[in-house]
Amino acid sequence: MPMPMASSTHLAVLAILLLVPLSTARAVLPSSNDDDGGSAKTAAYTKVCDASRFAAAGLDMSRYRYCDAKLPYGDRVRDLIGWMTVEEKVSNLGDWAAGAPRVGLPPYKWWSEALHGLSSTGPTTKFDDLKKPRLHSGRAAVFNGTVFANVINSAASFNESLWRSIGQAISTEARAMYNLGKGGLTYWSPNINVVRDPRWGRALETPGEDPFVVGRYAVNFVRGMQDVDDAAAGFNGDPLSRPLKTSACCKHYAAYDVDDWYGHTRFKFDARVTERDMVETFQRPFEMCVRDGDASAVMCSYNRVNGIPACADARLLAGTLRRDWGLHGYIVSDCDAVRVMTDNATWLGYTPAEASAASLKAGLDLDCGESWIVQKGKPVMDFLSTYGMAAVRQGKMRESDIDNALVNLYTTLMRLGYFDGMPRYESLDEKDICSEAHRSLALDGARQSMVLLKNLDGLLPLDASKLASVAVRGPHAEAPEKVMDGDYTGPPCRYITPREGISKDVNISQQGGDVTIYMGGINMHIEREGNDREDLLLPKNQTEEILRVAAASPSPIVLVILSGGGIDVSFAQSHPKIGAILWAGYPGGEGGHAIADVIFGRYNPGGRLPLTWFKNKYIHQLPMTSMALRPRPEHGYPGRTYKFYDGPDVLYPFGYGLSYTKFRYELLNKETAVTLAPGRRHCRQLSYKTGSVGPDCPAVDVASHACAETVSFNVSVVNAGKADGANAVLVYTAPPAELAGAPIKQVAAFRRVAVKAGAAETVVFTLNVCKAFGIVEKTAYTVVPSGVSTVIVENGDSSAVSFPVQISFSA
Ligand SMILES: *[C@@H]1O[C@H](CO)[C@@H](O)[C@H](O)[C@H]1NC(C)=O
Ligand SMILES: *[C@@H]1O[C@H](CO)[C@@H](O)[C@H](O)[C@H]1NC(C)=O
Ligand SMILES: *[C@@H]1O[C@H](CO)[C@@H](O)[C@H](O)[C@H]1NC(C)=O
Ligand SMILES: *[C@@H]1O[C@H](CO)[C@@H](O)[C@H](O)[C@H]1NC(C)=O
Ligand SMILES: *[C@@H]1O[C@H](CO)[C@@H](O)[C@H](O)[C@H]1NC(C)=O
Ligand SMILES: *[C@@H]1O[C@H](CO)[C@@H](O)[C@H](O)[C@H]1NC(C)=O
Numbered sequence: 001m002p003m004p005m006a007s008s009t010h011l012a013v014l015a016i017l018l019l020v021p022l023s024t025a026r027a028v029l030p031s032s033n034d035d036d037g038g039s040a041k042t043a044a045y046t047k048v049c050d051a052s053r054f055a056a057a058g059l060d061m062s063r064y065r066y067c068d069a070k071l072p073y074g075d076r077v078r079d080l081i082g083w084m085t086v087e088e089k090v091s092n093l094g095d096w097a098a099g100a101p102r103v104g105l106p107p108y109k110w111w112s113e114a115l116h117g118l119s120s121t122g123p124t125t126k127f128d129d130l131k132k133p134r135l136h137s138g139r140a141a142v143f144n145g146t147v148f149a150n151v152i153n154s155a156a157s158f159n160e161s162l163w164r165s166i167g168q169a170i171s172t173e174a175r176a177m178y179n180l181g182k183g184g185l186t187y188w189s190p191n192i193n194v195v196r197d198p199r200w201g202r203a204l205e206t207p208g209e210d211p212f213v214v215g216r217y218a219v220n221f222v223r224g225m226q227d228v229d230d231a232a233a234g235f236n237g238d239p240l241s242r243p244l245k246t247s248a249c250c251k252h253y254a255a256y257d258v259d260d261w262y263g264h265t266r267f268k269f270d271a272r273v274t275e276r277d278m279v280e281t282f283q284r285p286f287e288m289c290v291r292d293g294d295a296s297a298v299m300c301s302y303n304r305v306n307g308i309p310a311c312a313d314a315r316l317l318a319g320t321l322r323r324d325w326g327l328h329g330y331i332v333s334d335c336d337a338v339r340v341m342t343d344n345a346t347w348l349g350y351t352p353a354e355a356s357a358a359s360l361k362a363g364l365d366l367d368c369g370e371s372w373i374v375q376k377g378k379p380v381m382d383f384l385s386t387y388g389m390a391a392v393r394q395g396k397m398r399e400s401d402i403d404n405a406l407v408n409l410y411t412t413l414m415r416l417g418y419f420d421g422m423p424r425y426e427s428l429d430e431k432d433i434c435s436e437a438h439r440s441l442a443l444d445g446a447r448q449s450m451v452l453l454k455n456l457d458g459l460l461p462l463d464a465s466k467l468a469s470v471a472v473r474g475p476h477a478e479a480p481e482k483v484m485d486g487d488y489t490g491p492p493c494r495y496i497t498p499r500e501g502i503s504k505d506v507n508i509s510q511q512g513g514d515v516t517i518y519m520g521g522i523n524m525h526i527e528r529e530g531n532d533r534e535d536l537l538l539p540k541n542q543t544e545e546i547l548r549v550a551a552a553s554p555s556p557i558v559l560v561i562l563s564g565g566g567i568d569v570s571f572a573q574s575h576p577k578i579g580a581i582l583w584a585g586y587p588g589g590e591g592g593h594a595i596a597d598v599i600f601g602r603y604n605p606g607g608r609l610p611l612t613w614f615k616n617k618y619i620h621q622l623p624m625t626s627m628a629l630r631p632r633p634e635h636g637y638p639g640r641t642y643k644f645y646d647g648p649d650v651l652y653p654f655g656y657g658l659s660y661t662k663f664r665y666e667l668l669n670k671e672t673a674v675t676l677a678p679g680r681r682h683c684r685q686l687s688y689k690t691g692s693v694g695p696d697c698p699a700v701d702v703a704s705h706a707c708a709e710t711v712s713f714n715v716s717v718v719n720a721g722k723a724d725g726a727n728a729v730l731v732y733t734a735p736p737a738e739l740a741g742a743p744i745k746q747v748a749a750f751r752r753v754a755v756k757a758g759a760a761e762t763v764v765f766t767l768n769v770c771k772a773f774g775i776v777e778k779t780a781y782t783v784v785p786s787g788v789s790t791v792i793v794e795n796g797d798s799s800a801v802s803f804p805v806q807i808s809f810s811a
Contacts, residue, residue, distance in 0.1 A: 046179065047421035048106060059104050067104070069420050073241050076419070077410045080105065081403055089402045090389050092409070093360075094382030095332070095368045096123060108413065110332070111368055112184040114170045114225070114246075115191060115205055115488035116154070116588065117442075118145040118177060118433075124184040125177060127490055139180050140430040145173050146438040146589070147485050147492035151190065151217070152564045153449035153585035155207035156607035156657070158728035159752040160220045162445055167224020169438045171246040174225075176428040185416045186247040187225060188299055188332065188368075189488070192218045192285040193257045195565070196640055197624045198614045199533040201259045204486050204564025204586055208610025209641040209654060211281050212747045215288030222248040222293035228424070239328045244296055244415045245425065250289035251299030252334055253321070254310055255282040258303070261532040261624040268345040270304040273627045278305075280776035281629055287325055296329030296412050300364065302337045309347055311337045312355065317363030330408040333359065335368040338383040353391035356384050360397060365405035434493035439590065446587040446594035448726070448752075451607040452580070452658040454572070459556055459579035461601025461660060462515060464505040469513035472499050473549055475542065476519035476562045483523045483562060484591045492589030498560065501592030505600045516553045517599065518546055521562030521584075532624060536568040536616045543571060550577035560584055560595060566613030568651055583609070601660065606726035606752065608657035608796045612642050618649040630741060643743040655730050657796035661721030661757060665729070665793050665801045668762065670713035673806040674769055676784065678705045683809075684783045692738035697809050699783035707770035707784075711805055715763045715793055719755040728752040729763055730794050733805075735775050736787035745792060748772035767791075773807060 049067035054060065061067050066080035081089065083103040091098035099107040111122035118125055128141040148154065148166050170187075177183030191205040192214050207217035225248035228235075235242055255271040255278065258264055273282060289295045298321055300311040310316060311333045321327045341347045341355040350358065359367070369382020391397035413419065452460065462470070476483060477499045485492060498519045499508065506513075520542055527533050537543070550557050556579025559572055564586060572578040582605070587594050597603040622637035631639040639645040642654035682704050683697035717727055729752070732745040748767055755761045767773070773789050774782045786809055792802040 046426055047417065048104070048419045054104050057101065057104065061104065064104055067419065073411055073414045077407050077414065080410055081406050084406075086392060086399055086402070087389060089399070089406060090392065091385050093365075093367055093384040093388055093402065093405060095335075095366060096382070097409075098385070108418070109184055110186050110366060111335075112174070112187045113189055113488050114174060114187040115189045116150055116166070116486070117147040117170060117492075118173055118183065118490045119488040120490045121488055122188075125490065126182045130491070142177065142180060142182060142430050142433055144491040144493050145177075145433050146170075146442050147489050148442045149446040149449055149588040149591065149594075150204045150486040150564060150586040151207055152204045152610060153587055153607075154445055155213065155217055155449075155610035156451050156585065157445065157448035157752065158213070158608055158730065158750050159448055160216060162448060163217050163220035164224040165441055166445060167221040167248070169441055171225045172428060173433045173438065174246045175425040176430065176432040179426060179428055180430065185418060186249070186297065186412070188249040188251060188297070189225075190218055190221045190248065190250065191252070192250050192289060193252060194281055194285065194641075195611050196257050196281070196627070196629065198536055198566055198612070199261065199619055199624050200257050200565065201527045201532045202257070202529050203611065204527065205488065205529075209612060210610070210643075210747050211284040212288075213610060213750070215285040215292075218250055218285050218289035218295070219293040222250065222289060222295045226294070226296060239294065240411055240415075242294070242328070242415060243417070243422065244412070247296040247329070247412055247416060248293075249297035249299050249332065250286055250293070250295050252301035252310075253286050253298050254278065254301065254316060255305050255627060256301035256303050256310070258624055259530050259532050264625050266302045267340045269302075269625070270307060271627050273305055275780035276776050276778055277627065277629050279780050279782065283320065286321075290321065290325040290327050294328060296415065297332060298327060298329070299332050299334055300337065302334050302340055304345065304347075309337070309341050309345070311364050312341060312347070312358045312362045314362040322363055330365040330405075330412050331363055332366040333364055333368055336370060336383070338364075338367050339369070352383060352387040353394055353396055356387045357391040357397040360384070360401045360405060365408045439493055442588055443590035443593055446591050447597055447603040449585060449587070449607045450594065450598045450603075450605045451583040451609055451656070452598075452605040452660075453583055453652055453656065454578070454581040455658055455660075456556060456576070456579040458660075460558065460582070460599060462558075462599055464600050467506050467514055469507040469509035470502065471511070471513050471516040472502055472508050472519065473516060474519035474545070474560075476521055476560070479519065479562060481589075484586060485588055486564065486586035487524060487528055495589050496592030498592050498595050501594070501596035502599065504593075505596055514555060516549055516557040517560060518549055518557055519560050519562070520546060521560075522567065523562070527564055533565065536566060536614060536619060538567060538569065546578070547571065547575075550575060553577060556580070558582070558599065560599075562586060566609070566611060566651070568614065568616040570615055570651055573651060583607075601723075604660045604723050604725035606657070606659060606728060608655045608728050608730065609652055610654070612645070612650055612654045613652040613656075615649040615651050618647075643746055646744055653798070655794055655796060656798065657728075659721075659723075659725045659727065659796065661719050661723040661725045663725070663727045663755070663795055664718040664720050665795060666716040666718060667793070667801050667803060668714040668716055670791075670803050671711050671805070672803060673808070674709050674711055675808050675810050676700055676705065676707070676709055676769065677810045684777065684779070684781050686783070686785055687740040687778055688738055689740045695786055697786065699777070699785045700809060702770040702774050702782045702784060705770065707768065709769040710766050711769060711772070711791070712764070712766045713791065713803070715765065715801075716760050717753055717755050717763060718760040719757055722757050724754070724756045726752055726754045728796070731765055731767070732792040732794060733767075733773050734790040734792060735773070735785055736789055738787065739775070739785060741778060742775050742785075748791075769807065773805070
């Protein structure tokens with residue numbers, strides 16, 4: 001659609017709730033983080049508490065204790081809120097917050113996105129237009145930013161330090177944009193919903209199907225975005241004062257992963273979910289994001305969970321997020337999720353005022369609304385700001401609930417230096433955007449994520465010096481930016497198509513060289529937000545073309561697949577004339593170079609699939625709307641993800657990925673028994689397969705046991721081939737075989753290591769017994785089962801080593 005926000009998050013909502021033509025959406029209000037839209041220029045300033053800024057508005061800053069940097073944040077935030085009228089308070093509950101200029105508080109736009117680089121989505125981040133350069137207020141123009149490979153790519157690297165480095169690079173660019181008046185401080189990324197169903201349109205935005213891997217991605221990305229380099233600076237140990245480089249946000253909470261599947265839309269979808277699946281799968285990454293990542297925001301989702309809209313569910317928000325996990329930050333709604341409760345998925349017959357009140361009461365702090373739509377120079381306000389006062393007047397909304405929301409919001413802004421500045425970042429500017437270091441990180445990240453799925457007789461890598469030319473075919477040979485960059489993106493610093501990347505190594509012939517490289521796959525017409533897939537196949541004519549090209553080629557061809565989700569390429573897996581298959585995801589601005597580096601052997605691929613590639617047959621066995629992870633024999637539904645599906649319809653399993661070299665694992669110094677001393681009252685029951693009888697104390701509840709016990713072992717990763725390379729070591733645990741309903745196996749740890757040809761590297765693993773061997777029982781208790789669990793260390797080529805671990809409990 002030809003819209004200013006072509007990659008906008010909420011196109012579907014936009015389309016259904018459109019109030020004004022989008023051509024009017026470009027106007028910008030002056031605010032602290034964007035002052036270059038109007039004709040009257042406000043002076044640039046970097047902090048709210050600037051005495052000259054107050055003086056210019058006829059105010060004396062010394063009267064406002066909220067600007068007294070010597071006071072604790074808590075006192076300052078209470079002071080600020082104390083100055084505000086209830087009308088002013090309500091006008092700050094939406095993403096385009098009005099501020100309270102009367103008492104010195106400027107407007108603030110909360111909505112920025114940074115899924116895999118700064119994104120133009122939302123009203124805040126503004127890149128300059130290369131076609132119409134305008135220099136504002138003497139500030140440099142910024143036309144583009146570093147676009148990293150999509151998240152599903154980065155996930156395939158299984159490299160935690162890469163994930164953190166990407167977060168660090170993005171937050172540096174974000175700070176630079178903020179300093180230039182072109183961006184905000186609060187970013188609604190990452191997207192950490194587990195890919196439960198292979199049809200989900202947003203797989204490309206996520207780290208895949210394993211809740212633990214997704215959670216580790218969240219922790220690293222969030223820490224990269226948020227953590228201040230020198231944590232000592234100004235930090236007194238109170239998590240609510242911990243400085244933030246930028247604020248990250250884990251979304252979409254919870255059980256959200258149906259976008260639009262044959263008319264089942266996310267706005268109306270009621271996810272029927274068991275508590276076991278909530279704990280084990282849907283909430284786990286969020287728990288890790290909040291507890292281990294200390295994320296400063298969480299976004300609640302559109303859908304309902306067991307009948308209740310996620311953004312009005314007090315148990316999910318105030319209960320689990322804030323009380324149980326101790327969120328230090330704010331909770332924001334997905335955009336228009338509150339409006340949807342009354343306009344679309346009529347909930348309890350609530351009026352707009354009642355839905356607003358219910359959301360706030362449940363723990364929501366901020367409503368993302370339709371602020372990207374601007375009418376007569378003003379944004380169309382979000383729902384809470386629009387109906388909040390009515391709710392107050394009708395006695396349905398407590399002012400103290402509003403105050404609590406504002407405390408969470410302004411505390412976050414204080415931690416970001418919005419009030420006091422943050423000198424360490426104030427010198428960042430356009431030179432820090434698209435820097436050489438960031439561009440090479442984007443290239444390196446794209447290379448690390450390439451997954452080699454097939455390599456018959458070592459067809460790859462190609463030796464460019466021995467080729468007169470190659471033929472490059474297929475719809476993605478000249479893939480446009482919007483295919484390579486995927487969703488939630490801004491303009492890239494540089495853009496390299498696959499053909500351009502390859503042409504640096506060899507001449508490309510139209511007629512066909514010795515070798516043909518076919519660039520296939522799908523694109524965002526098939527998988528994206530608001531659009532789930534109907535099947536897992538390539539377009540029919542593309543399959544036909546690949547088969548024709550393969551048949552006509554004198555030697556086997558190379559097939560490169562661009563996609564977020566898995567593709568059923570069964571026809572290619574077994575085809576003797578399709579010699580190699582390389583999955584390139586959507587590899588970002590530097591993607592063309594990354595693909596060429598792998599094809600010509602400058603980089604040895606080490607990525608592994610972060611989700612199962614199913615055969616298309618699989619999706620005919622269960623509807624997308626069935627949320628259960630385990631098989632449902634009563635309906636004939638198979639299980640979901642590698643944890644619960646072991647049927648025949650897997651093309652390439654989770655964790656699959658080959659290399660140009662051969663890795664072999666040797667287990668060293670393994671511990672094979674561990675005893676926990678839990679005490680009788682921590683015993684829980686377990687479900688056993690028929691015929692099995694459990695011991696007296698079958699399992700221990702991990703929530704009530706301190707659990708310092710560990711199991712350690714070393715894996716020697718031997719590079720037994722002729723090429724240097726990187727290998728991601730994936731460690732799984734499998735629960736005792738006699739248990740019923742337990743996962744087949746689950747990832748407990750992973751580490752990517754580089755190993756020179758002929759050498760070996762030792763990787764030390766220390767597994768916490770509760771975290772690594774814990775399973776979620778039918779009762780939704782997380783327990784450690786007694787008996788023999790198994791540790792399995794799997795190589796990407798499906799070979800594995802394993803050893804048993806006997807877990808017992810002492811009295
Ligand atoms: C992991 O990523 C980092 C980039 O942040 C890179 O320097 C390192 O080499 C990668 N590790 C491996 C084993 O590939
Ligand atoms: C949502 O509600 C709006 C306003 O009532 C309506 O125009 C729109 O058609 C609805 N959309 C859906 C998908 O039901
Ligand atoms: C990115 O911006 C720079 C100027 O900063 C410009 O030279 C370059 O052409 C832009 N890149 C793209 C792909 O538009
Ligand atoms: C491309 O072909 C030209 C001759 O047509 C040759 O001079 C050149 O070396 C070739 N380039 C590569 C990269 O093979
Ligand atoms: C397949 O058909 C579509 C729609 O007609 C067309 O746009 C596309 O180019 C075709 N693809 C191939 C590989 O022929
Ligand atoms: C693993 O190896 C390290 C050093 O290579 C060694 O210090 C350690 O004791 C080993 N761990 C175990 C459990 O043997």
